[in-house]
Amino acid sequence: MQVDISESRILIVDDTKSNIDLLVSLLGSSYRLSVALDGNSALIQARENNPDLILLDIMMPIMNGFEVCKILKSDPLTSSIPIIFITALDDTEFITKGFKLGAVDYITKPFRIPELRARVHTHLSLRHAMLAYANQNRILESRVKERTKELRDTQLEIIYRLSRAAEYRDNQTGLHIKRLSHLCRILASACGCDDKTADVIFNASPMHDIGKIGIPDSILLKPGPLDAEEWKIMQTHTTIGAEILSGHDSLLIKMGEMIALTHHEKWDGSGYPQGLAGLDIPLAGRIVAICDVFDALTSKRPYKDAWGPNDAFDEINAGRAASFDPRLVDCFLNCRSDLIEIVRSLNSAGQKSCAF
Numbered sequence: 001m002q003v004d005i006s007e008s009r010i011l012i013v014d015d016t017k018s019n020i021d022l023l024v025s026l027l028g029s030s031y032r033l034s035v036a037l038d039g040n041s042a043l044i045q046a047r048e049n050n051p052d053l054i055l056l057d058i059m060m061p062i063m064n065g066f067e068v069c070k071i072l073k074s075d076p077l078t079s080s081i082p083i084i085f086i087t088a089l090d091d092t093e094f095i096t097k098g099f100k101l102g103a104v105d106y107i108t109k110p111f112r113i114p115e116l117r118a119r120v121h122t123h124l125s126l127r128h129a130m131l132a133y134a135n136q137n138r139i140l141e142s143r144v145k146e147r148t149k150e151l152r153d154t155q156l157e158i159i160y161r162l163s164r165a166a167e168y169r170d171n172q173t174g175l176h177i178k179r180l181s182h183l184c185r186i187l188a189s190a191c192g193c194d195d196k197t198a199d200v201i202f203n204a205s206p207m208h209d210i211g212k213i214g215i216p217d218s219i220l221l222k223p224g225p226l227d228a229e230e231w232k233i234m235q236t237h238t239t240i241g242a243e244i245l246s247g248h249d250s251l252l253i254k255m256g257e258m259i260a261l262t263h264h265e266k267w268d269g270s271g272y273p274q275g276l277a278g279l280d281i282p283l284a285g286r287i288v289a290i291c292d293v294f295d296a297l298t299s300k301r302p303y304k305d306a307w308g309p310n311d312a313f314d315e316i317n318a319g320r321a322a323s324f325d326p327r328l329v330d331c332f333l334n335c336r337s338d339l340i341e342i343v344r345s346l347n348s349a350g351q352k353s354c355a356f
């Protein structure tokens with residue numbers, strides 16, 4: 001972006017009127033000037049008008065230029081405004097102090113006019129370059145954020161759609177995994193997970209049954225009960241799912257792998273595939289176990305009607321200690337109304353009639 005430096009605003013601070021008149025005569029035709037005759041009004045003007053440059057006299061009564069500079073540099077509103085000290089004192093100690101306080105330059109009186117103009121011009125150019133750079137950075141940052149979100153949304157959508165594909169043979173609506181995600185997030189938050197963890201569980205839980213892709217139709221879609229051999233094969237959907245998702249470092253995929261492997265483990269150790277018990281079962285697996293059963297109970301299946309929410313909550317409660325982590329069951333029952341509400345809203349969006 002091309003910046004017109006003549007549009008720059010310069011604040012001149014000096015208690016001697018003749019000095020101000022001189023500076024105005026030298027710079028007034030090139031820039032937009034404002035003046036302050038003391039430190040206090042300089043501070044007020046700097047805050048209100050945000051000038052591009054301040055020419056600051058050092059020797060002033062009440063508040064000298066060093067004090068003004070100190071206050072300006074400590075205020076986030078004015079700290080980035082470049083300050084050039086104007087002083088009759090060609091004194092190394094004073095100049096050093098000015099630089100230490102954050103001044104960008106100094107000009108000594110009497111002015112050498114071309115030098116004054118050149119320095120003012122240089123610092124204004126620098127100021128505009130820095131503003132443009134900061135602005136460009138802001139634009140880039142917001143673009144990167146936008147793109148990162150787009151990418152992340154696409155990743156989540158792919159996960160959801162692949163999970164749907166895996167469920168498609170025995171559940172074509174895709175509503176089960178959608179409801180499960182929401183139920184899991186509510187339970188995760190209720191049992192003390194932070195928002196980030198609850199979100200990861202929300203996004204990973206659709207992958208819990210991804211291993212069903214490896215189960216033959218004759219077993220997955222069998223209308224009657226499975227015999228022992230078939231049941232053994234059916235159980236491998238956990239290890240197949242974990243295998244499909246293994247070997248990737250992303251937190252989300254790792255969580256998906258863990259959930260796929262452990263969502264059929266039971267609190268008393270009677271679950272599968274590893275027979276883990278109690279707190280050996282990862283938290284996400286224990287969360288999904290409860291929500292998966294709850295959703296299965298409240299959904300209509302070819303072999304059963306959908307249960308009403310109260311019966312399903314009773315069943316979950318009855319499974320405490322045997323199937324489910326008792327603490328999580330308490331948390332689950334404590335958020336009954338939130339759980340019912342989310343299932344209702346998802347079902348009505350999916351136009352599914354159910355017992356809710």
Ligand SMILES: [Fe+2]
Nearest residue numbers: 208209263264
């Ligand atoms: Fe499963």
Ligand SMILES: [Fe+2]
Nearest residue numbers: 176208209292
């Ligand atoms: Fe499921």
